[in-house]
Amino acid sequence: MKNEKLKGNMLIAQSGGPTAVINQSLVGAVLEAKKHREITKIIGSLHGIKGILEEKLIDLSKESPAVLEAVASTPSSALGSVRKKPTPEDCGKIFHILQKYNIRYFFYIGGNDSAETTHIINEEAVKSGFHMHCFHICKTIDNDLRENDHTPGFGSGAKFVAQAFMGDNLDNRALPGVKINVIMGRHAGFLTAASALARVHPDDGPHLIYLPERPFSIEKFLDDVKKVYAKYKRCVVAVSEGISDELGAPIAAKFSREVDSHGNVQLSGSGALGDLLASEIKSKTEISRVRADTFGYLQRSFAGLVSENDAKEARAAGQTAVKFATGGDWTSGSVAIRRKPGKKYQVYYERVDLKSVAKETRHMPEEFINEESNDVTRAFLDYARPIVGNLPKIGRFKGVPVAKA
Amino acid sequence: MKNEKLKGNMLIAQSGGPTAVINQSLVGAVLEAKKHREITKIIGSLHGIKGILEEKLIDLSKESPAVLEAVASTPSSALGSVRKKPTPEDCGKIFHILQKYNIRYFFYIGGNDSAETTHIINEEAVKSGFHMHCFHICKTIDNDLRENDHTPGFGSGAKFVAQAFMGDNLDNRALPGVKINVIMGRHAGFLTAASALARVHPDDGPHLIYLPERPFSIEKFLDDVKKVYAKYKRCVVAVSEGISDELGAPIAAKFSREVDSHGNVQLSGSGALGDLLASEIKSKTEISRVRADTFGYLQRSFAGLVSENDAKEARAAGQTAVKFATGGDWTSGSVAIRRKPGKKYQVYYERVDLKSVAKETRHMPEEFINEESNDVTRAFLDYARPIVGNLPKIGRFKGVPVAKA
Numbered sequence: 102m103k104n105e106k107l108k109g110n111m112l113i114a115q116s117g118g119p120t121a122v123i124n125q126s127l128v129g130a131v132l133e134a135k136k137h138r139e140i141t142k143i144i145g146s147l148h149g150i151k152g153i154l155e156e157k158l159i160d161l162s163k164e165s166p167a168v169l170e171a172v173a174s175t176p177s178s179a180l181g182s183v184r185k186k187p188t189p190e191d192c193g194k195i196f197h198i199l200q201k202y203n204i205r206y207f208f209y210i211g212g213n214d215s216a217e218t219t220h221i222i223n224e225e226a227v228k229s230g231f232h233m234h235c236f237h238i239c240k241t242i243d244n245d246l247r248e249n250d251h252t253p254g255f256g257s258g259a260k261f262v263a264q265a266f267m268g269d270n271l272d273n274r275a276l277p278g279v280k281i282n283v284i285m286g287r288h289a290g291f292l293t294a295a296s297a298l299a300r301v302h303p304d305d306g307p308h309l310i311y312l313p314e315r316p317f318s319i320e321k322f323l324d325d326v327k328k329v330y331a332k333y334k335r336c337v338v339a340v341s342e343g344i345s346d347e348l349g350a351p352i353a354a355k356f357s358r359e360v361d362s363h364g365n366v367q368l369s370g371s372g373a374l375g376d377l378l379a380s381e382i383k384s385k386t387e388i389s390r391v392r393a394d395t396f397g398y399l400q401r402s403f404a405g406l407v408s409e410n411d412a413k414e415a416r417a418a419g420q421t422a423v424k425f426a427t428g429g430d431w432t433s434g435s436v437a438i439r440r441k442p443g444k445k446y447q448v449y450y451e452r453v454d455l456k457s458v459a460k461e462t463r464h465m466p467e468e469f470i471n472e473e474s475n476d477v478t479r480a481f482l483d484y485a486r487p488i489v490g491n492l493p494k495i496g497r498f499k500g501v502p503v504a505k506a
Numbered sequence: 507m508k509n510e511k512l513k514g515n516m517l518i519a520q521s522g523g524p525t526a527v528i529n530q531s532l533v534g535a536v537l538e539a540k541k542h543r544e545i546t547k548i549i550g551s552l553h554g555i556k557g558i559l560e561e562k563l564i565d566l567s568k569e570s571p572a573v574l575e576a577v578a579s580t581p582s583s584a585l586g587s588v589r590k591k592p593t594p595e596d597c598g599k600i601f602h603i604l605q606k607y608n609i610r611y612f613f614y615i616g617g618n619d620s621a622e623t624t625h626i627i628n629e630e631a632v633k634s635g636f637h638m639h640c641f642h643i644c645k646t647i648d649n650d651l652r653e654n655d656h657t658p659g660f661g662s663g664a665k666f667v668a669q670a671f672m673g674d675n676l677d678n679r680a681l682p683g684v685k686i687n688v689i690m691g692r693h694a695g696f697l698t699a700a701s702a703l704a705r706v707h708p709d710d711g712p713h714l715i716y717l718p719e720r721p722f723s724i725e726k727f728l729d730d731v732k733k734v735y736a737k738y739k740r741c742v743v744a745v746s747e748g749i750s751d752e753l754g755a756p757i758a759a760k761f762s763r764e765v766d767s768h769g770n771v772q773l774s775g776s777g778a779l780g781d782l783l784a785s786e787i788k789s790k791t792e793i794s795r796v797r798a799d800t801f802g803y804l805q806r807s808f809a810g811l812v813s814e815n816d817a818k819e820a821r822a823a824g825q826t827a828v829k830f831a832t833g834g835d836w837t838s839g840s841v842a843i844r845r846k847p848g849k850k851y852q853v854y855y856e857r858v859d860l861k862s863v864a865k866e867t868r869h870m871p872e873e874f875i876n877e878e879s880n881d882v883t884r885a886f887l888d889y890a891r892p893i894v895g896n897l898p899k900i901g902r903f904k905g906v907p908v909a910k911a
Binding site: 115118119121124142144145148156157158159160161163164165168169170171172173174175176177178179180181182183184201202203264265267268269271272274275276280299371372373375376379392393394395396397398399401402403404405406492493494495496497498499500501502503505506 | 520523524526529547549550553561562563564565566568569570573574575576577578579580581582583584585586587588589606607608669670672673674676677679680681685704776777778780781784797798799800801802803804806807808809810811897898899900901902903904905906907908910911
């Protein structure tokens with residue numbers, strides 16, 4: 102570990118699925134970089150590593166403070182994004198280009214796949230003896246990064262899900278039936294679980310929550326729905342797009358053949374899973390009014406809906422990455438959000454190894470899921486509430502019956 | 507027209523699809539009714555006329571001002587809703603019950619089907635010589651009531667659609683491809699058209715907008731998409747669930763067999779239309795990344811997202827209905843929202859005949875749709891902006907390219 106500060110340019114890029122606060126991290130990093138004399142030019146790469154490969158680079162030092170702040174509060178990756186795993190050939194080319202532009206500070210905002218890419222770039226840098234700081238800035242609405250208590254983007258996505266369910270539960274109460282909502286989350290059920298935050302009264306939905314962490318059985322699902330329907334004459338269901346059968350095969354994958362370069366089957370951007378579950382209920386129960394909605398891309402980049410803590414933390418994660426990179430203690434790493442123990446919600450940021458967040462994802466811990474595998478626990482609600490923040494107040498009539506005339 | 511005021515109880519109910527502000531109208535009517543001594547008891551019927559038939563009635567006089575205000579700002583019909591066209595037999599039964607409870611003031615909040623029901627009840631009252639005031643309070647996110655400049659619920663639904671498209675356009679800009687969003691609106695394209703409010707920059711989506719007012723052709727659609735994609739390397743499309751072919755048959759109906767008691771084919775609550783259009787593009791063009799989302803029920807009852815003007819006007823429509831009913835000039839009618847001519851946005855309320863809003867719906871006027879039938883006009887944007895109100899600010903980088911190294 103050297104104390105001497107490495108002089109050179111900085112390059113920052115965004116990758117993977119956009120979030121409502123991903124630009125907070127970008128702007129946090131840019132504003133912090135401006136404070137460091139060792140960082141000469143602040144370069145943004147368009148569409149992640151694709152922008153490096155194609156040399157589509159913009160000078161972020163030339164953006165005004167007003168524009169930076171406006172971008173920070175705008176949803177979805179302002180630099181553009183990409184879903185691309187670099188091939189060994191790409192890696193060679195990337196280094197040639199990074200060296201050419203004298204990039205000494207590299208920041209990649211994204212999920213576990215992006216941490217993996219940052220790791221590969223760092224390994225390559227080490228191998229080639231090119232002195233460079235490589236940092237990954239955590240991001241994902243799925244909340245599935247290891248080492249993190251939670252990740253930027255999740256809080257705002259969860260807030261969207263909770264508010265959607267608050268309204269949809271009331272819609273279902275007004276016009277009873279079965280309503281299924283399909284929520285993002287390939288392997289981790291955090292976002293789907295956040296639907297439980299919508300509950301205010303004991304009879305409020307979601308009445309059933311299905312997560313990718315537990316095997317999904319159509320028979321058990323139909324039984325659960327029938328039970329809830331018998332009790333409330335209605336039923337609101339939250340289903341993760343990633344629910345899988347006993348063998349681990351995603352139910353939705355039966356309807357999709359599209360695979361990205363990381364080997365992930367395309368699950369979002371189609372209403373097939375919701376429609377399948379709805380038709381199962383229609384054909385195998387007596388319930389006639391069954392509807393399904395798939396929240397799709399709305400939940401990750403809706404304009405004008407953010408969790409305040411999420412926005413604040415996303416900004417801090419970007420700032421912190423630059424502080425870690427310029428601090429002289431480490432040449433690479435990922436910024437992880439940790440929660441302080443105690444009743445009051447407080448977070449802090451730690452540098453962790455790139456390898457420890459790359460590749461594998463985190464799942465909902467056992468204590469967050471109920472025994473029946475169809476709901477979350479109180480522990481999850483306590484965990485999620487401060488991340489999501491305040492939700493709208495819901496009013497309900499006392500409803501004093503009128504005496505029969 | 508008598509000046510003598512009719513003494514008796516009031517009954518109010520909600521019908522049809524919920525909206526984000528339908529409870530503002532309810533609470534507006536209740537608070538106004540409390541000022542009128544001729545109205546003795548204020549009764550709410552649960553689930554529209556179904557609650558009358560089953561005598562499921564609650565005493566709204568017993569709700570506290572705090573609860574009333576909390577309910578007013580809560581989305582979705584607090585009294586419950588119904589989609590039921592009363593049979594002649596139902597009508598007889600309804601009068602028996604209304605007479606039994608000495609209902610002299612009847613208010614029904616809903617769309618054109620609800621106006622029709624109010625009209626039938628009023629006709630029955632006239633026929634039976636039972637003195638009663640029957641008023642319809644306009645509501646529908648579809649904005650398809652005749653006689654109205656716009657209807658309560660539309661502004662908030664349109665705000666949801668606009669904000670969703672703002673975010674989704676940026677999502678599509680970050681990860682380019684074709685994105686189709688399916689929006690509610692059986693016969694009227696107003697809500698789908700509101701997606702155009704999302705545009706800030708000239709290249710912003712939605713790039714194409716398809717409305718039920720103009721025949722939809724798959725071939726023309728594919729041509730349009732290819733043209734936009736060639737220009738921007740991406741394409742965001744807004745499609746109304748109600749788009750129909752040359753013969754007037756809804757495209758979505760090919761996938762749905764469910765019909766309600768008003769004879770309407772079920773269009774919402776399924777992702778089939780979006781998925782169909784997406785697969786057409788995938789199979790008939792070279793474009794590989796194609797996604798479809800169906801906004802579904804989220805757009806009509808999302809918690810915590812309302813247009814301020816919409817909330818204010820919904821409240822006023824409810825108040826005004828009670829004023830009209832107690833004013834002594836009319837025994838029946840519907841409250842219509844009109845816009846004052848001039849640059850400044852101002853509305854006023856008028857009583858119109860029930861028959862003039864019942865049954866048939868209103869469509870987007872010709873001057874709101876472009877010649878190519880794939881976009882809206884400036885006239886529509888000027889019309890819709892004040893109804894929807896302020897939208898989030900969107901930031902974008904100037905993007906000064908870095909000189910090649």
